[in-house]
Amino acid sequence: MYDNTEPKIYIVGYLAHNVTDKFGRLLLVEGAPMTDNMIQKLKNRRISFRLSEENAGKTVDTLQHLPVNDSNSPFKVPEKIDKKFENFNLESVMNASKYLNILLKEMRNDSFLGNNLKALSQGQSATYSHSINVAILSVAIAEKMQLPQASLQEVSIGALLHDIGKMLLPPDVLREVSRMDDGQEMLYQQHPRIGADLLAADKLPLGIYLTVQQHHEKYSGGGYPYGIKEDTININACIVSVANVFDRVTSGIYQRNSLTPTEAIDRIRSGKGLDYHPLVVDLFVSLFKKVPQVVC
Structure with missing residues (x-):
């Protein structure tokens, strides 16, 4: 590839x-x-x-x-996408899905990327489904930002593999995501670094590596694993950060009381310039069919 x-x-x-x-x-x-x-x-x-x-x-x-030798591989966006995408501009979602399907076919023929994606889908199916959703949203945001083709590919692959480091975490940490103790929380917060180190085994573009490493950093600082901020955070990671949070808080798999898409977008807007890159938030909000009014 x-x-x-x-x-x-x-x-x-x-x-x-x-x-x-x-x-x-x-x-x-x-x-x-x-x-x-x-x-x-x-x-x-x-x-x-x-x-x-x-x-x-x-x-x-x-x-x-x-080639990846598996006729039943997951290298395809599901025909029936998540119901939450009904709240988005249909053309943007469909274009992002089409792009991802082309990219996934290319990844199938890349032993390193293909093997990692297969390992994620077979080892942690919920994380893989989440990653597909995050990738769709990330591509839609990146296309709104009019990123060049090379950057679009990097943010897409980074989004698909942003949680690859979770495969190497202790199983008990992943089972207790909603109620981790301090020790488990410290381990969990290392998954971006672990994932980036795993991908560093191949000569991938820096934008992919940094997307995985930095997708939990916060725009104003205070994120993890390094606590960097603003322009020191790769723009790909800023895109995936917003997409990741939206899908996570609207999915019952990750928390008991999931938010509606409207509640999720309101939470993300409240973090504009604090947790999330301001431009990325604005472009993400523009993808919605009906944007809820901000309550002052």
Whole structure:
């Protein structure tokens, strides 16, 4: 997907099954191409695995042009999108969905991105559904902002993988998101950094890496994991931050008392210039069919 110049890579074989760690967290999916380096890392962690002999022994220019071997892959926006999108301009939502479908097909043919997206969808289906929603909203905002094509692709991939770091969190932390203790909260707040570090294993554009790393930073400071603010936060991360909050607070999966879309947009507007980039908030609000009046 990205044209990175690298030496030829020898594929030892392909995983014959999904690989999980001792906590049951999905690390690699069936069909993932395996190199000597990847095999050694699994052995160092004492993680058992089995390779398929089919197509083994190949030499390729890069891993990223190998197909993802799964006919039932999740590389498609659901035909029936979330009901909350009925509150948005239909043309903007449909255009964003079409763009994502094209991008997801490209990601399917990128071993690194495809494997991570499959691992997220199979290991944490709720997080994956959330990520699709966040990506649709992020693309719609980015198109309103008239970002160049390269930046649009970066914010889209960053949105799809913004929560990839959650795959490496202890399971009990994810089960208790709505009522974490201080220790669990500290661990949870590391998922953007963990996700960015995971993606740093491949030579991806900086905009993708920073989107994942900074999507919980606040415009006026005080966010996590680094507490940076204003223009030091990548604009992609500012876009995903707003999209992420909207979908999270309107989804019963993440909190017991979810908000209506109208209540959610009101909360986001109240955080304009504090938690969220002012321009991003304005563009996000403009996507709604009927914008609620601000109560003074």
